[in-house]
Amino acid sequence: MTAAADGALAVTEDAYVPDRWSAHPYTEADLPTVLAFFTEPDFYFRTVHPGLAAEAEIVALLDEDTRVLCADGEPVGLYAMAPTDGVSAHYELDFRLRHCAPDTWWTAAYREIEAGLRERTEAVRLTVTAGEFDSRLLGILRGLPLTEEGVLEHVVLHRGRYRGYHHFVQLWGVE
Structure with missing residues (x-):
């Protein structure tokens, strides 16, 4: 990972996998970085x-569960994990x-997030969704030890077409 002249993160295809992943709760101090994430056309x-x-719409997406994900100390993304409504x-x-x-x-980050969850609490099920328009995340999730449960079709309008969401799940302690 290197910093370009403008301070932007530059990563080459043969880049290393970060040695240290960390995360911190989103704060207002993170706003410039987070706004830059959303300028990428595929930061879904x-x-x-x-x-x-708009900035106000982006801020509305960020709640108390939102974490800024860092690779070797550099902000590289966001994640949020929350209990499924009413299910222990x-x-x-x-x-x-x-x-x-x-x-x-992406694979390393998912594994770190999942390991952190299991270290903090009992987890039986972890669900991740990806829009069928999001080929990058779909490919990542299909390469992880997740089960693809199906697609909820035609629920979101993306580039003039109604698209669905693929649902992936990882289970522990269930035989």
């Missing part, structure tokens, strides 16, 4: 139209890394 963190969202030990995860992060980082 809780939105299907990141490049079209079931969690839902939203996560997104910057476009320049190689796929190996």
